[in-house]
Amino acid sequence: MLILIPLIGAIITLFMGGSKQKYAKYVAAVFTLITLVLTLFMMVNYFEDYSVLGENYAWIQTSLIQISFALEVDGLSILMVFLTALLSLLVVIFSVHDADEDRPNYFHALVLAMEVGLMGVYLAADYFLFYVMWEVTLIPMYFMISWYGGPRRHYAAIKFFIYTHVASLVMLIGIFAMGFQAGTMNGGVVDFSFATINSLMPMTSEAFQALVFALLFFGFAVKMPAVPFHTWLPDAHTEAPTGGSVLLAGVMLKMGSYGIIRVCLEALPLGAEYWQWVIIGIAILSMIYGAYGCIAQTDLKKMVAFSSISHMGMVMLGIGCLTEAGIMFAIFQMFAHGLITGILFMVCGMTGHKVGTREIPLLGGLAGKMPMYALFMMIGFMASLGLPGLVGFWGEFPLIFAFYEFLVEQDLLWMILFCLLSLMLTAGYYLWAMQRTLFGPETTKIDLTHAHDVSKCEGIALAVLVALVAVFGVWPDAALQFIEPYTEWIIGVI
Amino acid sequence: MDMTTIFGDYTAFAPMLILMVSALLLPGVQMLTKRRTVTWAFAFVMTIVAMAVNIIMLTGDFTGSSLGLVEYDGFTGLMNALFLAVLFLAVLVSNASVETTRLHVGAYYALMIGATVGMMFVASSSDLLTIFVGVELTSISSYALVALKRNDARSAEAAVKYVIIGGMSTALTLYGISMLYGLTGTTVIADIANNLTEMNWMVAIAFISMIAGYGFKIAAGPFHMWAPDVYEGAATPVSMFLATGSKKMGLAVFIQIFMVLFAAGTTCADIIGEEVQYLFAIIAAITMTVGNIVAIAQNNIKRMLAYSSIAQAGYILIILAVMNEYALTAGLFHMITHVFMKGGAFLIVGALICVGLGEKISDYKGLAKRAPFLAFAMMLFLFSLAGIPPLAGFTSKFFLFSSAIGGVDGVTSQWVWLAFVAILNSAISLYYYARVVKAMYIEKGTTTEKVKIPAAFMVAIVICVLAVIVLGIFPDAVFELCEGAAAVVMG
Amino acid sequence: MFVEYTWLVPLMPMICFLLIGFIGKKTPEKGGYIAIAGALISFILAVLISYEYITGDAYPDPVTKSIEWFVIPGSTDFVLNLGYYVDGLTCMMMLFSSFISTLIFIYSIGYMHDQGERKNRYYAEVSLFLTGMLGLIVSSNFLEMFIFWEVMGLCSYLLIGFWSWRHPDGDAASANAASAAKKAFLVTRMGDVCLMAGLFILLGEFHSLDYTTLFDPATIALADPEMITLAMFLVFGGVIGKSAQFPLHDWLPDAMAGPTTVSSLIHAATMVKAGVYLVARGYPLFVQNPEVMLFVGIIGGVTAIFAASMALNNMNIKKVLAYSTVSQLGYMILALGAGGYLIALGMDMGGAEGATLITAGTAGMVAGCFHMMNHAFFKALLFMGSGSVIHAVGTEDMRQMGGLRKHMKITSMTMLVGCLSIAGFPMFSGFWSKDLVLEIAMEAGHDGSIWFTVMWVLAVITAFMTAFYMFRMWFMTFMGEEGEATKHCHGESPKTMTMPLVILSVFAFGSGFLILFGLDSLVSFTVTDTAFIVGGAGAHGAMYYFEHLFTNVYTYLTIVLALVGIAIAYLMYAKKSINPGKFNRNGTSMLYNALTKRWWFPDLYNQISWKLGAGVAKIVNFVDRQVVDGSVNGLSGAVVGGGDVLSKAQTGHVQDYSSIVLLGVAVLSTLFVVIAMIMGGM
Amino acid sequence: MIPIEYFLVLGAILFAIGAYGALTKSNAIIVLMCIELMLNAANINFVAFGAFNADVMGQAFVVMSISVAAAEVAVGIAILLNAYKLRKTTELDDKQLRSMRW
Secondary structure: OOOHHHHHHHHHHHOOOHHHHHHHHHHHHHHHHHHHHHHHHHHHHHHHHOOOEEEEEEEEEOOOEEEEEEEEEOHHHHHHHHHHHHHHHHHHHHOOOHHHOOOHHHHHHHHHHHHHHHHHHHHEOEHHHHHHHHHHOHHHHHHHHHHHOOOOHHHHHHHHHHHHHHHHHHHHHHHHHHHHHHHHHOOOOEEOEHHHHHHHHHHOOHHHHHHHHHHHHHHHHHHOOOOOOOOHHHHHHHHOOHHHHHHHHHHHHHHHHHHHHHHHHHHOHHHHHHHHHHHHHHHHHHHHHHHHHHHHOOEHHHHHHHHHHHHHHHHHHHHHHOOHHHHHHHHHHHHHHHHHHHHHHHHHHHHHHHHOOOEHHHOOOHHHHOHHHHHHHHHHHHHHOOOOOOHHHHHHHHHHHHHHHHHHHHOOHHHHHHHHHHHHHHHHHHHHHHHHHOOOOOOOOOOOOOOOOOOHHHHHHHHHHHHHHHHHHHOOHHHHHHHHHHHHHHHHHO | OOHHHHHHHHHHHHHHHHHHHHHHHHHHHHHHHOOHHHHHHHHHHHHHHHHHHHHHHHHOOOOEEEOOOEEEOHHHHHHHHHHHHHHHHHHHHHOOOHHHHOOOHHHHHHHHHHHHHHHHHHHOOOEHHHHHHHHHHHHHHHHHHHHOOOOOHHHHHHHHHHHHHHHHHHHHHHHHHHHHHHHHOOOEHHHHHHHOOOOOHHHHHHHHHHHHHHHHHHOOOOOOOHHHHHHHHOOHHHHHHHHHHHHHHHHHHHHHHHHHHOOOOOHHHHHHHHHHHHHHHHHHHHHHHHHHHHHHOOOEHHHHHHHHHHHHHHHHHHHHHHOOHHHHHHHHHHHHHHHHHHHHHHHHHHHHHHOOOOOEHHHHOOHHHHOHHHHHHHHHHHHHHHOOOOOHHHHHHHHHHHHHHEEOOEEOHHHHHHHHHHHHHHHHHHHHHHHHHHHHHOOOOOOOOOOOOOHHHHHHHHHHHHHHHHHHHOOHHHHHHHHHHHHHHOO | OOHHHOOHHHHHHHHHHHHHHHHOOOOHHHHHHHHHHHHHHHHHHHHHHHHHHHHOOOOOOOEEEEEEEEEEOOOOOEEEEEEEEEOHHHHHHHHHHHHHHHHHHHHHHHHOHHHOOHHHHHHHHHHHHHHHHHHHHHEOEHHHHHHHHHHHHHHHHHHHHHHOOOOOOOHHHHHHHHHHHHHHHHHHHHHHHHHHHHHHHHHHHHOEOEHHHHOOHHHHHHOOHHHHHHHHHHHHHHHHHHOOOOOOOOHHHHHHHOOHHHHHHHHHHOOHHHHHHHHHHOHHHHOOOHHHHHHHHHHHHHHHHHHHHHHOOOOEHHHHHHHHHHHHHHHHHHHHHHHHHHHHHHHHHOHHHHHHHHHHHHHHHHHHHHHHHHHHHHHHHHHHHHHHHHHHHOOOEHHHOOOHHHOOHHHHHHHHHHHHHHHOOOOOHHHHHHHHHHHHHHHHHHHOOHHHHHHHHHHHHHHHHHHHHHHHHHHHHHOOOOOHHHHOOOOOOOHHHHHHHHHHHHHHHHHHHHHHHOHHHHHHHHHHOOOOOOOOOOOOOHHHHHHHHHHOHHHHHHHHHHHHHHHHHHHHHHOOOOOHHHOOHHHOOHHHHHHHOHHHHHHHHHHHHHHHHHHHHHHHHHHHHHHHHHHHHHHHHHHHHHHHHHHOOOOOOHHHHHHHHHHHHHHHHHHHHHHHHHHOOO | OOOHHHHHHHHHHHHHHHHHHHHHOOEHHHHHHHHHHHHHHHHHHHHHHHHHHOOOHHHHHHHHHHHHHHHHHHHHHHHHHHHHHHHOOOEOOOHHHHOOOO
16 A cells, blocks of 8 residues: 555656646655555554564466565654655755756656665565565666766666666565575575565575675665775765655665665574674775765765765674674664754755755855754754754664674674774864854855845754654654564564 | 367477468468458568467476477477567567568568578477578578568668678588587587597587587677677667567577587586686676676667667577576576567667657667656666666576576586676676666756557567566576576487 | 652752743743742752751651652663652752752843843753753652753853854854863763763663662662772763863863853852762762762872863953862762772771761762752852953953052952862861861871872872963953953952852852751761661761871871962962963973863863764765765666666667567577476476 | 498588588578588488488488478579579678678
C-alpha cells in the first residue's frame, strides 16, 4: 500500500504536462501526505504490540525459484519508512517554488518514484524485491541530477549511476550465492525470501559467510558510502538539486547501512565476525577522512556531503561493534542523520538558490541579511555536530559509548581517540564554515541585493524537521522504543 | 484443436509447412497483384497463421516427428514461437518502413519467411545434416535480405562482407562436421555423444571449427566482426531480424549440439566435458567484454546496438559454460526477453529513420520533447538491456547470472568469476545505454518539432514495451515454458 | 513541597527562551521583562527550595529524584535517568547564579537599550544560557549535566558572537567576534570531548551516571580504581576547557568580543563556574586518587599566576577583567585540588591521622566554593561597572579613559568596592576566601606534597599581582587626567544599570561574612555526607577558619603584599610619579612582548590548528581527488579508451575479419588442447 | 586400398589453400572461389570418411553441401554484381568496400 500510493501519484504527475503542470505539486503533496499518514498509522499499529507487520503475495513461482512479493515492517525499517515518507513530503513542500521553473510535473514524478523505490527497499522482505527496489531508486535520482542539477551534472549523474550500479551488481552476486546455498539446504527450492535465507544462512560455514559477506558489504559500503568507495557522493551532491540531495542523503544513504544490518548481520553473523575489524577500520577511516574532507571543501554543499560520509562512518562503527547497543544506536543515528541532513541540504540548497553561489570564500555575513536562514543553518550544524538536546547527540554519545564498551572488552582503549578526534574535527569544520558564511563582515564579492530570506514553504519544511530534531533530541526514547525489540532480536542471531 | 487431424504425419512440420508454402507463393502474389500492401497482408496473415498453429501445438504439449527428419517438442515449440515472434515484428513494420517498401517486396517477404523456416528447421533437428541445411537456408536468405536494398551502396557493402564471412564460416562448419563424422561415423548428435571416445587434435579442430562456424551466426567473439557492419548496412527491420532471430538460431544450434553432446553421462562429456565448458566460458567472457567495450566508442546507434547484441550473446553463452538445466532455462528466457528489448530498440531506430531522423546518437538529442512516448520506450528497452529492474532484461539477467553462481545443487564456485565478468560488463553497458538516454532526455535538440511515426511501428513498439514490462514483472508463465523446453533438451 | 519542584528552576528560563523566541519578534521591548521575570521566578524558587531543604529533615543528605530516560542495552543495562539532585552545593550555586543573572538582566535593559531588533535575540539567548547553568546545577546525573554543559557552550558561542555580523563598530569587529565565538566553542569543545570520554569510562564502570550511584562508596569500591583515575583526569579535561584553565585558557580573553553583560554572565554567574562546580560536584570521585588532585592543584596554581601576568600590561579594560577571572578560577581550582589531595591522602592513610587530614582537606572544598561565590559577586560587579564605563565612553581602551570619577560617581565607587574585594583588602569578601585558599594550599604543602608549597608561593605572588593590576585598571580609568574618550562621556548610566551595581557592591563587600553564618557547613556537607570519610572525620566549624585566619602570620603577609600592589599602582597610574616605561623599556622588553602576545599561546594554537586541521585536510583532499577519485575516473577512462582502441580493430576490411576468424580458430584450438592437457582429458 | 590419411591430408591442403586465398586475394570473385575450395575440402573428407565407414551418410552430406554451396555462390555472385554496380569495384581492400568500420 505504501508503495502503491506514490506509484499512482508518480504516474499521475508524470502526465500532468503542459498547462496542468502547475498543479503537479499539489498532487504530489497530496500523495506524499497520504503516504505519511498511512505510515504514521502503521507506526501506531506497530507500537501497540511490537509485532512484525507484513504482507506476502506469491510472485514468481517456478520449480526451482520461489520469489514472493513480500513486505514487512519491523523495528529496523519502521523508522526508515517514516523518514522516507516524511522527507518526501517535505521535499515536495520545500520545492514548491524551485520546481516551478522547469517541468515541475517531472520533478514531482521523480520524487514520488524515488519514494516508491525507497519504500520498497525498506519494506521488502524478499531479496529479489529488495534488489529490484534498490535499483529502482537509481533511475529517478539519475534523472533528478541530470535534469535539475548544476553545471557538471552529466558527469556527476553518470558517475553516481554507474558507480552505485556496479556496487549493487556485486551485491547481487552475494544474493545469488545466499539464495542457492539456502536452496540446497532447503531441499532444492531456491526461496529468496528474507525469512528463509536469513534463517538458513547463519548455519553455513564461516568461509562461505565471509566470502558472501564481502560481496554484499561492498555493495552496501558504496551506497553508504564508506571511504574509499565514496567518491561518487560529493559529486552527486554538489550537482543534485536540493530536493534530490535531501532524499539522497536523508534516505538513500541509509539503504547501505540498512542493508548491512538487514542482510549482512541477520544472515551472515559469522561473516560479520570475520570482517569485524575491517568494518571498524573502514568506519573509523570514514569518520576521520570525511571530517578532514569537510575542512578542505570550499563548496558548502560538498562540505555537507563529506560530513555525511563522516556520520555514516559512525553508523558503521556502531554496526561494527556487533553489540546490542552498537546496533541500536547505529539505527538511531541513521534516523537522526536523516533528519539532520534534511535540514542541512535544504539550507545549502537555499544558499545556492538565493545567494547565487555556495562557495564559502565568497560568502560572509549572511546572518544579517537572512536571519531565519542563519538560524536554520545554525540549528542544522549544531545538531549535526552532536549538540546535546538535539537528536544528533543521541546518535553520537551512546554510539561511541557502545564502541567504548566494545574496546574495553578488546582491551584496545586507545582506539577511542579516533572517535574523539572525529568529534573535534566535526565541531571544527562546522564552526569554521559558519564563521565564514554567516558571520563576519557582509560579503562584497557577490551581489546580495536579491538574496531573500527563507520563504514560507521552505520555512514550513525546515521547521518540521527542526521540531523533530528537537523532540527526538529531548526524548530519544520515542524512537528507541521502535528499535529496541528489533535489536534485542538481532543480538540473539549474532 | 488437434493439429494432427489437419496435418497428419506432417504435424511436426506444420508451422514450417505453412511458411514454406507462403514463401513460395509470395513472389507470385506480388507479380499478380502488383500491390505491395496485398503482398504484405498475405505474408502477415500467413505469419499469424503459422504462429497460431505453433501456439496451439505448444500449449497442447504436442510431441512428434515427421519423416524422421524433424521433431517437434517443447524446445522446438518455444524456439519456433520465438522465431515467429521475430518474424511477426519484422513483417509488421516492413510495409511501413521507407527502407523496405521500395524493395522487391515479394522477394523480400519470401526471403524473410524462408530464413525463418530455416531457423525453425534448425530448432526441430537432431542431426548435424539437417542443422547444417537449416542454417544455410537462413544464411543464404539473409545474405540476400541484406543485399536487397539494391540502390544503397552501404547495403551492398554489408552484403559482400556478410557473404564472404558467411561462406568462410560455412566452410569451417562443414570441415568440422566432416571431422566429427569421420571420428564417430554418424551425424546424429545423440550418437556422436557416445561414439566419441578419446580426445585428440582432430577432435579439437572439429569442435572449434564448428564453434567458429556457428559462432559466426551468433556473433560470438572473435567471430563477431561482421555484425556491426552488416547491421549498419542492412535495412533496419532486417537488422532487427538478424540481431534477434538469426542470432537466436545460432544459439539454438549450440544448444542442440553441445547441450546434447555434453549432457551428463555421455562419453563425450566424460572425456572433454569440462574442457568444453571452460572453452565456452572463455568465449563468453571475450564476447561480452569486447561487445560492451567497443560499444562505448560507437556513435552510430545501429552499430551500438549491434555491439550490444554481441554482448548479449556473450551473456547467453554463459549457459554453455554452466551447462545445467537451470542455466538453459535462464538462457532461453533471456533469449526471449532479448527479442523484445533489442527488437524494440531496433524498431524505434527504424521508425525514426522513416521520419528522417539520422542514425547518429547525436541525432537523438531532445527526442524526449519531440516524441515522448518513443523516447520513453527507447529508455525502457535500453535500461532493460542494461538490466535495470523491474524490466524484463533484469529478470532474465537475474536468472542467467544466478545460474553461473549456483543451481539446484547449491553454490558452484567454478563459474563465479564468469558471473563477475558478466556483472562488470553489465555495469559497463550502462554507460553507453545511458549516453543514448542522456541524449534523448537531457540534452537539448536543435528542434522541438513533434515526430509522428507510422502506425505499424507504433503497434510493434507497444507490443515490445508491454512484453518488456510484463516479462519483467510477471515472468512466471514464460519461464515455465522455458523450463519445459530445457527439460526436453537436457533429457 | 518546593523541593519536588526543583526541575522548575531551569525550566523557567527555558520557557522564557521559547516565549521570547516564538512570540517576542514583534515586541522586542518585552523580551527583557520576560527574561527578568523568568530569572526572578527561578531565584525565588531557589530561595524557597534552599530554605526548605536546609530546614528540612533530609538535610544534610541530598534530596534527589529521577525518572528513567532511556537505556543503553548491554550485558547489564546502562540506565540513564533524568532528575534533580539537591544538596548544599546545589543550593548555593542555584542561589547566586539566579540572583546575579536577575541583576544582569535588569542591567541589560539599560545596557542593551539601543540594540533594536537584536534585543529579542539577546534575551532569548541569555535565558537559554541561564537554563543551561541552572540545569547543570540541579542535574541528578553526569549525562544530564553534560547536556546542560553543552547547551551553555552553545549559548556562549551565540552570545560571544552576538555582534559577529553587522557589528556597530564595523566589519573588523564582526570578524573578530565571529572568530572569538568559534574559538570559545572549539576550545571548550576540546575539553568537552575529554569530559565525554571520562563519562564513557564512568558509565562503563558504574552502568549508571547517577550521582547517588557514583558517589556511593560501596559502588566505588567495586570499580576499577585505575579506570576511575583515568576518568577523572578526562573529566578534569572538561573543566580545563570550560573554566579556562591553563593550557586551554586562551578563549576567555577573546570572548570579550561579546556584549559586556554577556561577559559578566559568563564570568560571574554561569559558564566558567560550571567547571569549578563540576570538580566540587565530582569530589567524591576526584579524591579517589591523590595524583589527580595534585594535577588539579598544579593546573590551578599555574593558571592563577599565568593569567595574572598577562593582565599586568593589558590596555583593554575588559581583557584585564577577563585575565583576572582566569586567575581567580585558578585559585578555586587550586583550593579544590589542595583540599582533595589531603582528603585523598587521608583516605589512603586511614585511622586517626587520616581523619585529621580529611578534616583539613574539607577546608579546600569550602575554600573553593566560597571563593567561587565571592568571585561571582565581585566579578559581576566589576564587569557591569566596566560595562557602564564602556557604555558611557564608547571604548574599551583604558588609555583613552581617565578621570572618569567625576563623571560617573556611582560606577566608580561600586567598582572600587569590587577592586578592593578582588585585591583581598581585609574585611572585603575576596579577602576571606582568598586567604582561605592560600591557607589550604599551604597546609597541603605542609602535610602533603612539596608541589603545593610551590603553588602557595605562586598564589601569593598572584595575590600581589592581582592587587596591582586591578588598581592599575581602576586608577587608569577613574583617576588621572581626562583621556580622549572621557571628553565626550555621556555621564552616569541609567538607573537600571546603576541599581544592580549598588546591590552587587553590597554583596561584594559582605558576602565574605556568609562564612560566619554556616556557608562552610553547607558546602562541606557535600563531602562529609557521602560517608566515605573514615574515622569520624568531619568539617571544621566556621570559627575554626576564622581563628586560623587571623593567627596565621602569612595572612598578614598577603595583606601587606596587596597593599603594596595597590600603592605601586597608585604611584604609577594616579600620581604618575613612577614611569611604568622604566620597567619594560617602553614596551620593548622581552617580557612585555611576551605578555602582549599572551605568551604566544594564540599563535601556537593557530599553528597547531592550521597544521592539524587545514593542513591535513589539504592532504586528504588531494588524496581524495587524485588517488581515490582519480582511480575511479582512471578506471572508467581506461574502459572508454579501451573501447576506442578496440574499435580500431574493426577496420572495415572483410579479409581482416576473416583473418581474425581463422586466427581465433587456431588460438582456440590450441587453448582447447592445452586445457584438455591440463585437465587430463588428453 | 589408399589409406584414409591421404584423403585427409588432401582435404587439409585444399582447405589451407582455400583459406590462404580467401585471406589474401583482393578480388571478391576469387575469394568466393577460394571459399568454394574450402567447402570442397570438407566434401572430400566426407566422401572419404563415408567410404571408409561404409556409411551412406557421407555421400548424402556431400550432395547437400554441394547444392548449398551452389546456392551460396549464386547469391554471392549476385551480391557482388550489385556491389560492383554501386561501388564500381570488386576489390575487397578498396576504400569503397571498407566504408563501414570502427
